[in-house]
Amino acid sequence: MKIGFIAMSGVRAHNEELTRLGLTLPGFVERNKIIASLPSLSLLTLAGLTPGRFDVEYHEIADLKTAGALPCDFDLVAISTFTAQVFEAFAVGDFYLSKKIPVIMGGLTISALAEEAKEHCTSVVLGEGEPLWARVLADFERGGLLPYYEQRPPGSFDLRDAPMPRFDLLDPEKYNRLTVQTSRGCPHRCEFCASSILLTSRYKLKPVEKIIAEIQAIKRIWPRPFIEFADDNSFVQREHGKALLRKLTAEKVRWFTETDIHVAQDDELLGLMRDSGCQQVLIGLESPRRASLDRMDLNGNWKLRQHEHYRAAIEKIQSYGITVNGCFILGLDADTPEVFDEVFHFVKESGLYEVQITFLTAFPGTPLYRRLRDEGRLIRERAWELCTLFDINIIPKNMSVAELQSGFLGLARRLYSTEETNERRSKFKRMLKSSPHFGRQARKANERLAA
Secondary structure (H helix, E strand, O other), X not given: OEEEEEEEOOOOOOOHHHHHHHHHOHHHHHHHHHHHHOOOHHHHHHHHHOOOOOEEEEEEHHHHHHHOOOOOOOOEEEEEEXXXXXXXXXXXHHHHHHOOOOEEEEOHHHHHOHHHHHOOOOEEEEOOOOOOHHHHHHHHHOOXXXXXXXXXXXXXXXXXXXXXXXXXXXXXXHOOOEEEXXXXXXXXXXXXXXXXXXXOOOOEEOOHHHHHHHHHHHHHHOOOOEEEEOOOOOOOOHHHHHHHHHHHXXXXXXXXXXXXXXXXXXXXXXXXXXXXXXXXXXXXXXXXXXXXXXXXXXXXXXXXXXXXXXXXXXXXXXXXXXEEEEEEEEOOOOXXXXXXXXXXXXXXXXXXXXXXXXXXXXXXXXXXXXXXXXXXXXXXXXXXXXXXXXXXXXXXXXXXXXXXXXXXXXXHHHHOOHHHHHHHHHHHHHHHHOOOOOXXXXXXXXXXXXX
């Protein structure tokens, strides 16, 4: 029997003006393109859990569309999707159902839209898929698939039991980086966040030896890979992070991750990140405005309390040769039209190497979506195709939709101009020449410590 794993890839913004702007300012959409082109680690993981008696294939929907037809030689199809492509995922599900081929849907978005998704598939997998997949396959083989498979208790899967993803199903020529998960969850429960915190209420760690084994498996198909850690927030548990980085140094890979500014507090951690090949960290700064950070995260207002440390943290991290991609959200409740200038000046003055700006987006299943729906502040309900981060699906509180749109576009033009982009690069390089934590100066310091 043959299983087709189909990933809904290739997310694009609907905003035509923004798309045109991206064509002239490539840095604006670079990170979004990277995210859209990453393979589906969840599907590769399920493939890794699939017994050898099944034949398996992994496909990106973008490739299948280019080929002009969906393959119909599957006995079972499993689909994972970004929110922005969920309607397209539903259409793919409908196609296979019309061919009498059972369809399984799962993942973060599908778990949040379970009843809607069930209209377009045979079975919905709710929550983490790893503990449910064996049962799904057993029921499929006996011809008795259930409408829903739900993890009990939610979020209970132990990453010590994580299988090896089927990286061998990928053509590495198609990707500029591959993903490895080192942790799941995040202690900062931000109102807007649509990450794995919706699947698990606790922060979970994968054993170091499993992570290194996955990287070595990737290296067998791609000798000098670029790795992205598919974590919501890496290095929350610092000792685990340090143990991983000590092992990672020997693998000679380059890597990227998402974390928070607390990594700036630990020089040993930063040194290990530098020495193990960290190229960049993406950090959700969200806003330079204190009022916009207030009550953003639902566990103690952590982000507001970090605001005063932003500039020092950026400077510290980048002094180790690790570039910071600072992420900002526009359209937060305390944002007014002046916030666009504030973001521009913060980026310029802080020395950030890279910057990402997005619209505040109400994703399904998030506290933000529920609150704005109750306040009547959604552009329209079920506008899932607008969940690209570069389209507006909410009504801002202290400016009009038109002001948010024009302010965002104006800020993008300023931030991603050739002049500003080159200045950020040059400033970073100038800083490194005198940094005690990078290059020749760092090597001398390490030699003194070793002596």
